[in-house]
Amino acid sequence: MGFFGGFKVTFQEMFKPRVTTTYPESKRPKPIRHHGRHVLNRYEDGMEKCIGCELCAGVCPARCIYVRGADNPPTEPVSPGERYGFVYEINYLRCIHCDLCVEACPTEAITESKLFEFSFTNREDAIYTKDELVVGDDGAPQHLPWEDWRQDDDTHTSAWMRATSPSGSAAYAGRALWSGELGYGVRAAEQGQSGEAQLRPPHDIDPNVAGADGDPSGDGGHGSDHAADGTSHTAGGGTH
Ligand code: SF4
Numbered sequence: 589m590g591f592f593g594g595f596k597v598t599f600q601e602m603f604k605p606r607v608t609t610t611y612p613e614s615k616r617p618k619p620i621r622h623h624g625r626h627v628l629n630r631y632e633d634g635m636e637k638c639i640g641c642e643l644c645a646g647v648c649p650a651r652c653i654y655v656r657g658a659d660n661p662p663t664e665p666v667s668p669g670e671r672y673g674f675v676y677e678i679n680y681l682r683c684i685h686c687d688l689c690v691e692a693c694p695t696e697a698i699t700e701s702k703l704f705e706f707s708f709t710n711r712e713d714a715i716y717t718k719d720e721l722v723v724g725d726d727g728a729p730q731h732l733p734w735e736d737w738r739q740d741d742d743t744h745t746s747a748w749m750r751a752t753s754p755s756g757s758a759a760y761a762g763r764a765l766w767s768g769e770l771g772y773g774v775r776a777a778e779q780g781q782s783g784e785a786q787l788r789p790p791h792d793i794d795p796n797v798a799g800a801d802g803d804p805s806g807d808g809g810h811g812s813d814h815a816a817d818g819t820s821h822t823a824g825g826g827t828h
């Protein structure tokens with residue numbers, strides 16, 4: 589390429605659409621399965637979902653969760669179970685946002701939003717406490733002063749969970765395995781990798797037939813009585 593040939597490349601690039609954005613003023617939409625800042629969810633009646641079982645802390649590979657459970661006060665229970673988490677902390681200097689805590693949680697108490705735009709100036713501020721993590725009365729994550737929330741950052745938290753299933757079987761794709769989020773109602777199931785519109789009901793699942801072993805056809809020749817968007821299921825209707 590000669591001297592002027594280099595200028596030709598430059599001029600050609602000048603008239604192509606720009607792919608850069610003026611971050612942070614404008615941000616690109618985040619992937620639906622993005623793992624960001626955690627939230628501690630509550631039930632529609634306001635009760636906290638966390639039962640203080642510490643499974644999330646046990647599974648965390650970065651050892652960044654600290655939970656302590658306590659018996660619910662009989663007159664003013666915090667959660668529907670016998671116990672609740674009275675201390676809950678996440679150290680964001682260590683968290684790698686792997687979502688394993690979300691998968692381990694038996695009550696779907698801990699999920700991850702899409703927010704990653706938050707920062708700290710000292711180590712103490714990097715530790716989020718229960719007061720900061722628990723959702724508000726509207727079921728939405730608290731928007732703390734040092735966080736830069738944008739539209740949809742606080743919806744569909746940890747949507748990854750709905751693309752997989754407890755058994756790992758592709759035959760569960762499209763079934764709602766997730767309780768409703770307070771303030772957002774019951775969410776439809778994600779379609780998973782197959783994207784099949786019609787799926788078999790769970791009692792028909794047989795690992796020896798097509799569909800349960802990952803057959804893209806998904807239906808294995810059976811009929812289906814489940815809506816593709818999972819709307820025939822109610823909150824908590826999964827097979828956890
Ligand atoms: S996302 Fe992973 S690293 Fe972060 S708190 Fe959960 S289990 Fe630990």
Ligand code: SF4
Nearest residue numbers: 638639641642644693
């Ligand atoms: S967030 Fe879930 S896994 Fe962690 S202590 Fe609470 S109920 Fe147990």
